[in-house]
Amino acid sequence: MSEKINPFKMAQQQFDEVAEQMGLEKAVRDMLRWPMRQFKFQLPVRMDDGSIKVFFGFRVQHNDARGPAKGGIRFAANETVDTVKALATWMTWKCAVADIPLGGGKGGAVVDPATLSTGEKERLCREWIDAVWKNLGPRNDVPAPDVGTTAQMMGWMMDEYSKLRGEYVPGVITGKPVGGGGSRGRTAATGFGVVVTIREAMKHLDIDPRGQTASIQGFGNVAQYAARTFIEMLGGKVICVSCWDNNDKTAYTYTKMDGIDPYFLQGITDEYGTINREEAESAGYLVEDGDAWLYKDVDVLIPAAVEGVITGENVENVSEEVKILAEGANGPTTLEADAVFKERGTFVIPDFLCNAGGVTCSYFEQVQNDMNYYWTEEEVLDKLDHNMAQAFNSVLETALEKGLYMRDAAYWVAIARVEKAMRLRGWV
Ligand code: GLU
Numbered sequence: 001m002s003e004k005i006n007p008f009k010m011a012q013q014q015f016d017e018v019a020e021q022m023g024l025e026k027a028v029r030d031m032l033r034w035p036m037r038q039f040k041f042q043l044p045v046r047m048d049d050g051s052i053k054v055f056f057g058f059r060v061q062h063n064d065a066r067g068p069a070k071g072g073i074r075f076a077a078n079e080t081v082d083t084v085k086a087l088a089t090w091m092t093w094k095c096a097v098a099d100i101p102l103g104g105g106k107g108g109a110v111v112d113p114a115t116l117s118t119g120e121k122e123r124l125c126r127e128w129i130d131a132v133w134k135n136l137g138p139r140n141d142v143p144a145p146d147v148g149t150t151a152q153m154m155g156w157m158m159d160e161y162s163k164l165r166g167e168y169v170p171g172v173i174t175g176k177p178v179g180g181g182g183s184r185g186r187t188a189a190t191g192f193g194v195v196v197t198i199r200e201a202m203k204h205l206d207i208d209p210r211g212q213t214a215s216i217q218g219f220g221n222v223a224q225y226a227a228r229t230f231i232e233m234l235g236g237k238v239i240c241v242s243c244w245d246n247n248d249k250t251a252y253t254y255t256k257m258d259g260i261d262p263y264f265l266q267g268i269t270d271e272y273g274t275i276n277r278e279e280a281e282s283a284g285y286l287v288e289d290g291d292a293w294l295y296k297d298v299d300v301l302i303p304a305a306v307e308g309v310i311t312g313e314n315v316e317n318v319s320e321e322v323k324i325l326a327e328g329a330n331g332p333t334t335l336e337a338d339a340v341f342k343e344r345g346t347f348v349i350p351d352f353l354c355n356a357g358g359v360t361c362s363y364f365e366q367v368q369n370d371m372n373y374y375w376t377e378e379e380v381l382d383k384l385d386h387n388m389a390q391a392f393n394s395v396l397e398t399a400l401e402k403g404l405y406m407r408d409a410a411y412w413v414a415i416a417r418v419e420k421a422m423r424l425r426g427w428v
Pocket residue numbers: 070071072073094142143144145146147174175330355356358359360362
C-alpha cells in the first residue's frame with residue numbers, strides 16, 4: 001500500500017462518517033474509534049545457523065462487546081501496528097455484519113515468511129504464542145490465519161497454547177488443519193463466501209450469472225476459491241488473475257480471454273502464491289503487467305489480495321462496464337477511489353461483508369471444537385451459504401430502506417449491532 005494511505009485513519013474515517021449519519025452517542029464513538037487493547041512484543045527466534053534473530057509482533061483487540069475478539073495473524077515484511085489496528089477494527093464490523101457472536105481482533109509479525117525454513121517458522125509461531133498467550137483463549141481472543149500464515153502454523157500455535165495451559169484447547173485458534181482440530185470447508189470458505197455475495201447481488205440487480213466475466217487480483221487462498229466458485233457455482237468466466245512473483249518481487253497478470261483454469265494455475269503455484277510464469281505461458285496464458293487486472297472490461301472486479309490497491313490515481317481507468325466490485329480483500333479501495341464508485345453507481349460489496357465467509361467458518365470451527373463433533377464439508381458450506389446470503393440481504397435491506405451506499409449500509413448494520421451489545425452489557 002502506498003505510504004500516503006494510513007489504513008487505520010481510513011478505517012476511522014469510514015466509521016466517523018456513518019457514526020455521524022446515525023447520530024451515535026459520543027461515548028460509543030470514542031470507544032469504537034480506537035482498539036480496546038493492543039500488545040506489541042519481541043519475538044526472539046533461534047535461526048537454523050544458531051544465531052538469534054529478533055522479530056516484532058502485535059496483537060490488537062478492537063472490541064469484544066459481542067463476544068471474544070476474533071481475527072487473523074499476518075506475517076508480512078511491511079506489517080505495521082496501524083495496519084493491524086485497521087484490520088482489527090474491520091474484524092469487529094465483519095463479525096457483527098455476519099451476525100456471529102464474536103468481536104474484532106488482529107495480529108501480526110514483521111517478517112517475510114518466504115525467507116524462513118520450516119523449523120524457523122515453527123519456532124516463530126510458538127514464540128508468538130508464548131509472548132501473548134495470557135491474553136488469548138476461546139473466551140478472550142481467538143486468532144486465525146491471514147496473509148502469510150497457514151493452517152499448519154495454526155496447528156503449531158494451538159499446540160503451544162495447549163502445552164502452556166496443560167490441556168487440549170483447540171478452540172483457542174481457528175483455521176487449523178483438518179484432522180488437527182480444523183473444520184472441513186475452512187480453506188474454501190472465504191472465496192466461497194465472496195461468490196455467495198456476488199450471486200445475491202446479481203439476483204438483486206437482475207443479472208443472469210451464467211457467462212458473466214470476472215477479473216481477480218491475487219491468487220492466494222481467497223482468490224483461488226473465489227475463482228473456482230465463480231466458475232462452478234455461477235457458471236461464470238474468470239478471464240485473469242494477478243499475483244505477486246516472489247522471485248523477482250513484481251506482480252503479473254495472467255490472462256486467458258476464454259477463461260482461466262484455476263485448477264491448472266493452482267497446480268503451478270508455489271506455497272507463497274507465485275505462479276510459474278514459463279508454464280503459464282506455454283499453456284497459452286498472456287502474462288501482462290501487475291495492474292492489468294484492474295482495467296479489464298469485465299462484469300465483476302474482485303480484489304482479493306491486500307489493502308489500498310484501488311486508489312484515486314488508478315480508479316479513473318477502471319472500465320465503466322464493471323457492474324459489481326466484490327472486495328475479497330480487506331480495505332482494497334481507498335476513500336478517494338470509493339467516492340468514484342459511489343458517484344458512478346457501481347454496486348459495491350464492501351470488504352467486511354464480502355469476505356466474512358472465512359471468519360464465519362472459523363466460528364463454525366469453534367462450535368465444532370466445543371462440541372467435539374465435526375460436520376461434513378457439505379454441511380459446513382450449506383450453513384455458510386445460508387449465513388452469507390442472510391448477511392448480504394440484511395445489508396441490502398438497510399441500503400434500500402435508508403437510501404444508503406452498500407458500504408455505508410454495512411457499517412450501519414454492524415455499528416448498530418455492536419452498540420446494542422455494549423448497551424446490553426451496561427458499558428454505555
Ligand atoms: N483473516 C481472515 C479475515 O480477515 C479470517 C479471520 C478469522 O477467521 O478469524 O477475515
